[in-house]
Amino acid sequence: MKIPFSYIFRNLWTRKLTTILTAAGMGLVVFVFSAVLMLDAGLKKTMVGTGSLDNVLAIRTGSETEIQSGITRDQAGLLGAMPQVARSKSGDPMVSKESLVLISLTKSGQEKGSNVVARGVSPMGITLRPQVKLIEGRMFRPGSSELVVGRNINREFNGAEIGQSLRFAQRDWVIVGVFDGGGSAFDSEIWGDVEQLMQAFRRLNYSSVIMQLAQQDSFESLLKEIAAEVRLTLDVKREQIFYEDQSRALSTFISILGNVLTVIFSIGAIIGAAITMYSSVAMRTAEIGTLRALGFRRPSILVAFLGESLLLGLVGGLAGLFFASFLQAITISTLNFQSFSQLAFSFTLTPKIVVQTLVFSMFMGFVGGFLPAMRAARMKIVDSLRAA
Amino acid sequence: MGNTLVEIKNLVKTYTRGDQEVPVLRDITLSIDRGDFISLMGPSGSGKSTLLNLIAGIDKPTAGILRIDGEDISRLSEGQLADWRASNIGFIFQFYNLMPVLTAYENVELPLLLTNLSKAERKERIEMTLNMVGLSDRMDHYPNELSGGQQQRVAIARAIVTDPTILVCDEPTGDLDKQSASDVLGMLKQLNQELGKTIIMVTHDVHAAEAAKRIVHLEKGELLGEVTSP
Numbered sequence: 001m002k003i004p005f006s007y008i009f010r011n012l013w014t015r016k017l018t019t020i021l022t023a024a025g026m027g028l029v030v031f032v033f034s035a036v037l038m039l040d041a042g043l044k045k046t047m048v049g050t051g052s053l054d055n056v057l058a059i060r061t062g063s064e065t066e067i068q069s070g071i072t073r074d075q076a077g078l079l080g081a082m083p084q085v086a087r088s089k090s091g092d093p094m095v096s097k098e099s100l101v102l103i104s105l106t107k108s109g110q111e112k113g114s115n116v117v118a119r120g121v122s123p124m125g126i127t128l129r130p131q132v133k134l135i136e137g138r139m140f141r142p143g144s145s146e147l148v149v150g151r152n153i154n155r156e157f158n159g160a161e162i163g164q165s166l167r168f169a170q171r172d173w174v175i176v177g178v179f180d181g182g183g184s185a186f187d188s189e190i191w192g193d194v195e196q197l198m199q200a201f202r203r204l205n206y207s208s209v210i211m212q213l214a215q216q217d218s219f220e221s222l223l224k225e226i227a228a229e230v231r232l233t234l235d236v237k238r239e240q241i242f243y244e245d246q247s248r249a250l251s252t253f254i255s256i257l258g259n260v261l262t263v264i265f266s267i268g269a270i271i272g273a274a275i276t277m278y279s280s281v282a283m284r285t286a287e288i289g290t291l292r293a294l295g296f297r298r299p300s301i302l303v304a305f306l307g308e309s310l311l312l313g314l315v316g317g318l319a320g321l322f323f324a325s326f327l328q329a330i331t332i333s334t335l336n337f338q339s340f341s342q343l344a345f346s347f348t349l350t351p352k353i354v355v356q357t358l359v360f361s362m363f364m365g366f367v368g369g370f371l372p373a374m375r376a377a378r379m380k381i382v383d384s385l386r387a388a
Numbered sequence: 389m390g391n392t393l394v395e396i397k398n399l400v401k402t403y404t405r406g407d408q409e410v411p412v413l414r415d416i417t418l419s420i421d422r423g424d425f426i427s428l429m430g431p432s433g434s435g436k437s438t439l440l441n442l443i444a445g446i447d448k449p450t451a452g453i454l455r456i457d458g459e460d461i462s463r464l465s466e467g468q469l470a471d472w473r474a475s476n477i478g479f480i481f482q483f484y485n486l487m488p489v490l491t492a493y494e495n496v497e498l499p500l501l502l503t504n505l506s507k508a509e510r511k512e513r514i515e516m517t518l519n520m521v522g523l524s525d526r527m528d529h530y531p532n533e534l535s536g537g538q539q540q541r542v543a544i545a546r547a548i549v550t551d552p553t554i555l556v557c558d559e560p561t562g563d564l565d566k567q568s569a570s571d572v573l574g575m576l577k578q579l580n581q582e583l584g585k586t587i588i589m590v591t592h593d594v595h596a597a598e599a600a601k602r603i604v605h606l607e608k609g610e611l612l613g614e615v616t617s618p
């Protein structure tokens with residue numbers, strides 16, 4: 001209000017060590033808080049980036065994941081014939097019939113195997129995923145026992161280099177290329193020819209069918225058409241929504257764990273801020289009395305001390321964010337409970353997280369500073385002047 | 389009412405400590421004219437500082453009449469009293485009470501922040517006032533870079549920068565060496581004589597008290613008597 005900002009700022013600056021220690025405590029909490037948000041944002045970005053808005057994914061009704069699903073060849077044929085499905089230049093339906101199996105691979109430096117998705121795709125499946133780009137080697141040849149691996153698989157797992165072969169389903173599969181899924185979940189998959197994979201695993205049914213819509217707004221009419229066809233007991237979702245749903249359980253787990261940690265830590269940081277502000281009020285009792293005597297009202301004193309603790313929170317928030325921003329260089333690889341497969345994603349800092357984090361750190365400053373500021377504002381002038 | 393600025397009649401101040409009521413001022417009657425310079429003297433616990441606080445509007449009387457410039461300040465609300473102090477009272481304290489994180493200039497500016505003056509007008513006033521107290525070359529110094537005497541001069545500048553009616557001084561020379569004390573008293577005299585400021589000063593120091601036109605003695609909360617300087 002009327003007390004100058006320089007008074008608020010310099011009082012913090014004068015007590016450098018106390019200010020730095022208190023802000024560091026808050027910064028630590030902010031670091032945890034923003035790290036959790038960044039992890040969640042990274043997960044969502046990966047999953048959302050996996051799907052495209054133009055694509056529609058069909059799985060069997062009642063199955064939540066592609067792994068659990070089964071679509072017969074007849075059903076897949078019916079889907080391809082739907083009028084809402086886009087056609088390629090040569091007139092073929094833009095449909096990819098895919099099969100997913102989980103295989104066990106060993107991560108570098110570990111002994112226990114981890115589940116990895118092996119996806120059988122048709123040539124159209126690659127066209128439907130423009131974000132997937134080959135970065136090394138070549139694409140697998142249809143009809144062969146060749147594989148291409150996502151860059152996370154290539155980086156993290158044993159035997160996933162070009163020229164090496166993986167043995168599963170009683171066959172040796174040669175790795176011929178590495179692809180970049182543009183930060184999507186495909187980066188954590190292995191792709192091969194769908195018919196070869198189905199033969200090897202003795203499967204009769206596909207796992208899912210991916211279709212490109214001729215027009216984005218024809219999704220509703222496609223839904224109606226599928227619902228009207230009794231032979232198609234399928235759930236159909238936009239690909240992007242499907243993958244977002246796939247990350248829900250992991251995302252909820254990260255959020256709950258993060259929130260519990262943040263709440264516990266933040267109580268400590270708030271108490272720290274309160275102690276700092278109480279001591280600041282105690283040290284400046286005579287100053288408070290003087291300001292009041294000069295004519296500054298109680299609310300001005302309240303605002304000055306609250307301003308000081310908000311600033312303390314802001315400093316802590318900025319420091320925590322600064323260090324948290326380095327986490328972006330880290331990629332986490334963990335199990336996605338819903339698909340039971342490995343999923344790699346990075347910490348992602350978004351403008352929304354920056355705002356949320358700073359609001360949170362200033363909230364800690366506000367809560368920690370409120371009671372001390374009230375004490376300062378409620379002091380009697382005569383009593384506080386006696387403290388000089 | 390004539391020239392009377394401060395009118396005190398049957399003023400009583402009692403503090404409550406637990407169940408006990410401790411009388412600090414008993415039935416004080418005193419009037420101070422505009423342009424007066426009055427010293428309040430007495431031993432510790434005589435009630436002189438309490439009387440000063442009541443006149444300055446930072447404490448409220450238990451009973452009696454306290455009018456300043458015709459206004460009964462004991463009836464003002466806390467907020468009104470704060471505004472009243474800002475425009476009528478200049479404070480000078482024993483330990484200067486400057487804000488250590490603000491420069492001399494910024495300390496003097498504090499009371500002006502409660503006025504409607506523009507930044508340029510404030511600057512003009514601050515520079516003029518600091519010049520009056522002989523500190524125009526110390527404007528950017530922080531209190532810890534100034535001597536005790538210089539700090540008290542900054543405090544005087546802060547007290548007079550808003551051109552208040554009354555200056556209340558609580559032991560203004562109590563923390564100063566002889567020379568600085570003499571400078572400060574000279575300055576107060578000058579403010580009284582040349583600018584007509586009404587000054588009410590509490591002091592233990594007989595020499596300091598002699599700077600005033602009137603010396604009022606208190607003991608055990610009562611007025612003992614008064615000496616008027618020739």
